[in-house]
Amino acid sequence: MSAGGLALDGPDAAAMILALHLLALGLYAAAWVLQLREFRQGRESGHGGVRITAGGFVAHGAALALFTLTYRSLPLIGLGPASSSLALVMVLFVLAASIHADLRPAGLFLLPPVLLLVGQAVLVGVGPTAGQLAFRGPWFVLHVTAAFLGYAGLAAASAAAIMYVLQFRALKRKEFGSVFRFFPPLDSLDRLNKVGLAVGFPALTVGLLAGWSWTLTFGRGLALEDPQTILGMVTWGVYLIAIIARLRPGPHGERAAAISAAAFVVTVTAFLALRLLAGEPDFFL
Amino acid sequence: MGEREADGAAMTITVVGANHTTAPIELRERVHVDAESAAEVVSRLVGWDGIEECVILSTCNRTELYLHVSDVLSGERAALETLAARAGLTTSDAESFIYRHHGYETVVHLFRVAASLDSLVLGEAEILGQIGDAYEAGLQMPEGVGPVLHRLFQSGLAVGGAVRSETKLGCGAASIPSAAVRLAIKVFGSLEGRTAVVLGAGDMGETTLRCLLVEGASDVLVANRTPERAAETVARVGGRAVSMDEFWRSLSSADVLVTSTAATSPVITKRELAGARGATASPLVVLDIALPRDVESAVGELPSVFLYNIDDLQKVVGATHEARAAEVSSAEELIADHARRFWRWYRAREAAPVIRGLRAHAEAIRREEVERLLAGLDGLGDGDRRRIEASMRRMLNKLLHPSTVAVRRAALDPGGLSFLEGLRNALGLAPVPPDDAVPPDEAVAPGGVPAPEDGHGVAAETREEREAGNR
Structure with a gap:
């Protein structure tokens, strides 16, 4: 070839x-x-x-x-x-x-x-x-591409959130060690978290909707028992909570970061659990 | 590698000076050479027998006279007398606070100064600009900067820049005000567009105010118990003077609060600050640089409030010093590398007049012998004469090539000056004035970097010499 x-x-x-x-x-x-x-x-x-x-x-x-x-x-x-x-x-x-x-x-x-x-x-x-x-066709490509963009955006938001929490604590506790020196300023991390969520969440939403549309082309509905669907829904749900936490009034920085970080842990845990349960080892899930 | 000839009669570079480690501030103030008097001092020094070039580096921490000399003892004596006279001391009294370096040590010294390894605050950036100013001032004086000090200072500026860009020696906050600003930046990323409030118009508050303005804080308010004092500070430094009432109101939108009053008890309590902030959710960095402290320690418990006192800032400064100290060895390596390059160029430059003299001497003999030979041979055509000329020239070049290489190597050898001087005497060559020196480009290998001292090549073999060897 x-x-x-x-x-x-x-x-x-x-x-x-x-x-x-x-x-x-x-x-x-x-x-x-x-x-x-x-x-x-x-x-x-x-x-x-x-x-x-x-x-x-x-x-x-x-x-x-x-x-x-x-x-x-x-x-x-x-x-x-x-x-x-x-x-x-x-x-x-x-x-x-x-x-x-x-x-x-x-x-x-x-x-x-x-x-x-x-x-x-x-x-x-x-x-x-x-x-x-x-696995061909525009709906499928859109579904996977958007989902990947969503996962990557949410991973960036989560990384920023974890670093924010650690930097926040170092600054509050007056620990001027490696975290203080190496990690970015809180404001920069907050912006990365915001951009990650702003890109990742809509992309994941589009990915889920495109995936549903793609299954409809086969004459099938939303397969709620499918591990990939479950993972998508879980991820979408936890990051929705993270976005709501950001939008609530009051000091949101640390709270939003902590929820984003928790969302990442939930997503990874869900992925690993579903991966173990998934029957088809060759597939992403 | 530094050498000093017994009679002092050799071209070299030297520095004579006093700095913060050798002289108290009272003496440094007296020997300081300001911009107005620098030209006169340079003119007087260069008029002295044995001094060819001079640059004066004079800052609040050091006054140093960099000299390119043909007689090191005479040059140093002139420099010592100049500094002693400025200090109002005899030369023997001045000896105790004045240091001097010769040859290669001078190069390393200047490069260490440029890299801020010799500064009061390790890694500070100001010195590089001061060296640049000293060099520029020297360029303005007809007697000041010649080819050697030109190249020395250019190299020094390049080393200083390389150390700042290739090591982390200049990173971090090295003073209390800069540490205060750095902490604020660790929260906000940048102070551009931020509102800062300074309470207390003392020296430390004023210095911090300057740092905040330099970092781009868009609105800096200054409050003081005595409003006139705040107005004076603002007129001198910048910002906006406000009353104490306005100060409390401004806290609701402030991003940074700096306190530096002379109060003996806290002037800002947790309750007062919480009340002043109201429902404001954005972070507030409180920098209490007063002693006794101005801000109640419980203020740090407020959500989104980051409170730092003078001890915390000292910790940041201490950490910076430790981090910078860890970079010193990397900086020293860079300096040694650049200093070796400069020194090879300088020594190769010293060899050029000797080689030129050697070749001129041999060429005179060749011409004389060829003329004598041709005068005794009748009936030779022009072609034969040219062939004989060419043959003799090739022979001479081949004979001279090993000698040329030996002279170049001697110039690179720390102990080679006496060999060069001996050869110079044998050839009847006078000491070469700087203007007669070969241009730097002729004395360095392609790429501007002198060839290594490895015995396989010479630092400054010219094309003519290489061709001579190949012919």
Whole structure:
């Protein structure tokens, strides 16, 4: 099979996709270790981590582009491709946040889930699944893309929330250590939380609605027993609570951050529980 | 690597000065050279026998005379006498607070000063600007900056910039007012568009007020028990003077509150502040820099209020100093690297006139011998004559090449000056005035970085010399 103009056959392309994933994984890991070291040393975050992350993003993007060209299908189906695509969107949030120098340290919390997702993709393999052809059409692409954007936005909001809570406590308790020095100012974290929710929540809503519409095209209704539906609904619900907490009058900063952080824990717990219960190991859930 | 010739008669760079570690402030004030008198001091020093170039760096913490000298002892004596005269002391009394460095040590010293490793506050940024000003002032004086000090100060400014950008030496807050502002920034990200209120118009309050204005606080109110004092401070620094009544009203919308009164008991209690804030939900950073404290410690229990007193600010400053101290070794490495590069350039530059003299001497002999040879050979055509000329020139170049390399290496060798001086004497070369020096570009390897001192190459082999070796 030819991958566009690259003229790679199936096995060669698969090997290249894997190699690019490994390269991206290594670069993300290096960026995270660098940020961790800066944090432990109580230094302010430098450009190094962002540059390495950007390098990983390029390799990662190239891998998924090659997947699309090789298999003539977007990498949205199957545990490996879907994990990898979600990770790529999350890295996009890391890089977007890093444009604001204050928010470079966000990678400290956003890169570990990226590493887990890319690592998982590498372990299970980034190849097409048997049922690949069944999952096509604009509703499906919109459903998955919007859902990934939603999850990534909410992950960014949660990372900001966790950092906000830790920085708030350090400032209140007058602890001028690593958290005080390395973490961004409260105002910057509050803005990242707001942007993450503002992007993530509507995107997730669109993703859920598109998914429902997609099931209707098969003549089926909303499958409430489907683990993916459950996860989507749980995530949507907890982040709705986080948004309401932000909108309530009074000092909202710490409260909203704490609820966002809790929402993240609930979402991850729900994902892991449903993943264990899910019958189809090849699917994202 | 610094060398000092026994008779002092060698070109080198030297610095003579006094700083905060060697001289008390009373003496530093007396030796200080202001902008008006700098030209006169430089002119007098450069008129002294043995001093070729001079730059004066004079700040509140140091006065240093950087000299490029052809006679180090004479140059240092002139500098010492200049500083002693300004201090109103004899030279022997002045010796106790004046330091001097020669050669490579001078380069390292200036680079350490530029990197703020020699500053009272480690990592402070002001010194780099002061060095830039000193260099610019030297450029304005016809006798001041020549090719050597030009390159030395340019390199110093580059090192200072590199240390600030490549290490974290300049990061963090190093004083109480800057720590206060940093804490506010850790909450708000930036103070632009924020409202700050300063209670008390004392020195510390005024300094903090300056920092708040520099950071872009859009509305800075100053209140004082004596309104006239607040008005004076505002007229001097900026901001807006308000009455005590307005002060309490302003707290409902304030983002930062700085207190620095001379009151002996708290002037702001939790109850009063809670009442003044009302339903305001946005954060308030309270910076109590007074001693005794102006703000009741229970104020910190209010939601969204961050209270810091002078001890807390000291902790931030202490942490900054620790973090900066951890960066010193990285800065020292950068300095050593740049200093070695500069020193190679400088030493290679010293070799150029010797090489030129050596070549001129050999060329004179070659020409004389060729003329004698051709005069004794009749019937040679022009082509034959040219071939003989070319052959002799090639032979000479090949013979001279190892000597040229040896001279270059001697210039890079810490103990090589005596060899160069010996060769210079043997060739009957006079000490070379600075204007006769080779341009810097001729003395450095491609890329501007001198070649390594590794025995495989020479620092400043010119194209002509390389071709001579290949012919």
